[in-house]
Amino acid sequence: MTQLLEKVIALSKRRGFIFPGSEIYGGLQNSWDYGPLGVELKNNIKQLWWERFVRRRDDIVGIDPAMIMNPKVWEASGHVKGFTDPLRECKKCHERWRADQIGDSCLNCGSKDLSVARNFNLLFRTFLGPIEDSSAEVFLRGELAQAMFVDFVNVIKTSRVRVPFGIAAQGQVFRNEITPGNFIFRTREFELMEFEYFIRENEWEKWFEYWRQEMHAWIGLLGIDSTHIHEHEISKEDRAHYSKRTIDFEYDYPFGRKELYGLAYRADFDLKNHMTKSGEDMSYTDPETGDKFVPHVIEPSFGLSRSVLITLLDNYREDGDRVYLKLPPRIAPYKAAVFPLLSNREELRKKARGLYTHLKSQFSVTWDDRGNIGKRYYSQDEIGTPYCITVDFETLEKDDVTIRFRDTAKQERMAVKDIDVFLKNNIA
Numbered sequence: 001m002t003q004l005l006e007k008v009i010a011l012s013k014r015r016g017f018i019f020p021g022s023e024i025y026g027g028l029q030n031s032w033d034y035g036p037l038g039v040e041l042k043n044n045i046k047q048l049w050w051e052r053f054v055r056r057r058d059d060i061v062g063i064d065p066a067m068i069m070n071p072k073v074w075e076a077s078g079h080v081k082g083f084t085d086p087l088r089e090c091k092k093c094h095e096r097w098r099a100d101q102i103g104d105s106c107l108n109c110g111s112k113d114l115s116v117a118r119n120f121n122l123l124f125r126t127f128l129g130p131i132e133d134s135s136a137e138v139f140l141r142g143e144l145a146q147a148m149f150v151d152f153v154n155v156i157k158t159s160r161v162r163v164p165f166g167i168a169a170q171g172q173v174f175r176n177e178i179t180p181g182n183f184i185f186r187t188r189e190f191e192l193m194e195f196e197y198f199i200r201e202n203e204w205e206k207w208f209e210y211w212r213q214e215m216h217a218w219i220g221l222l223g224i225d226s227t228h229i230h231e232h233e234i235s236k237e238d239r240a241h242y243s244k245r246t247i248d249f250e251y252d253y254p255f256g257r258k259e260l261y262g263l264a265y266r267a268d269f270d271l272k273n274h275m276t277k278s279g280e281d282m283s284y285t286d287p288e289t290g291d292k293f294v295p296h297v298i299e300p301s302f303g304l305s306r307s308v309l310i311t312l313l314d315n316y317r318e319d320g321d322r323v324y325l326k327l328p329p330r331i332a333p334y335k336a337a338v339f340p341l342l343s344n345r346e347e348l349r350k351k352a353r354g355l356y357t358h359l360k361s362q363f364s365v366t367w368d369d370r371g372n373i374g375k376r377y378y379s380q381d382e383i384g385t386p387y388c389i390t391v392d393f394e395t396l397e398k399d400d401v402t403i404r405f406r407d408t409a410k411q412e413r414m415a416v417k418d419i420d421v422f423l424k425n426n427i428a
């Protein structure tokens with residue numbers, strides 16, 4: 001199974017999905033850069049999420065908050081004190097480990113001489129402006145959620161949302177993880193997509209169940225086999241202090257069953273907390289009944305980087321010596337590739353180029369005229385392009401092309417005039 005991870009990492013590098021960060025200087029402790037195809041895949045997943053959870057709904061609005069917030073936010077939220085992992089240091093080789101991830105010996109040198117566990121805070125610290133003292137110390141955000149609470153009053157004043165409603169955001173977050181690893185599974189900067197769904201307290205179970213189902217439906221859109229997903233009910237002892245119920249959605253990674261997403265009922269902890277600490281009234285008044293209350297909140301949280309990882313792992317296929325990514329067409333980097341059958345025949349190139357330019361104004365398509373046709377198919381399969389369109393000599397007479405399907409490797413003839421509609425109907 002770990003072979004699968006190695007194959008996906010190799011393909012990601014070879015084809016420009018994901019490269020090691022700062023590679024020419026020897027990399028930087030499990031940091032990764034998204035290449036030309038990776039950024040397309042990641043952006044397609046991001047847009048699909050926004051489309052589904054924000055744009056198509058009447059009850060969720062989006063925000064794009066600053067990455068650096070007033071440090072009082074992180075004090076109020078409990079992150080400055082409590083956003084920690086237990087750390088143990090090996091006294092022999094000085095390697096540092098997360099206490100909950102090792103037994104009683106160092107994973108590097110095997111020594112059992114380990115320090116007692118101490119709490120290590122995961123927030124990244126930096127300084128705002130030219131003075132580097134504690135008065136200028138700030139944190140890079142460790143989650144998006146706090147901005148949704150801090151902006152709550154501005155959102156209800158400026159949009160027409162009424163409880164129940166949600167505030168969503170997507171973006172980069174930073175956590176100074178003790179042991180990053182497993183490719184993009186655990187890194188020190190990653191992208192999150194999450195929303196806070198504000199409700200009346202007596203409806204929390206109904207909404208928790210509703211979002212639980214919606215999260216499963218979303219995972220299906222990434223082409224993931226549902227038998228690889230498992231719900232893990234977090235026990236009272238292991239839940240965050242503010243949460244009255246949390247489910248982790250876990251995935252069967254090649255390195256074991258581990259967290260993918262989280263769904264938490266955070267009650268009214270955050271709004272009440274910010275209300276007390278900032279002195280601002282953060283209650284909501286029902287415009288019909290005049291009822292004034294502090295809403296409770298359900299939080300579905302989706303790691304974007306982990307979404308990219310499971311999309312690559314779960315859609316990786318080998319069929320003989322053919323490797324293909326069975327990506328759902330709407331998230332594939334390219335929807336189609338256009339080829340002239342022979343690259344040295346000007347009449348074929350001209351016709352194919354015309355079709356390519358026409359399609360490119362509407363869809364994400366790519367061009368290839370290198371090598372033979374078999375190699376070009378192989379190359380598009382590997383990056384998950386669902387359709388390959390070849391202009392050949394028959395095209396010049398009949399104005400039709402060969403269209404080849406990634407998942408079956410079967411081919412059909414299709415009239416050039418029908419391609420636009422075909423792609424429109426088959427990439428959604």
Ligand code: GAP
Nearest residue numbers: 143145185186187190260261262301302303306
């Ligand atoms: N606002 C809730 C929150 O931030 P979390 O469980 O700490 O909850 C949410 O993180 C999601 O972020 C996780 O379910 C996972 O998908 C992703 N995630 C967490 N730490 C990560 C890391 N170091 N690298 C990549 N993704 C991570």
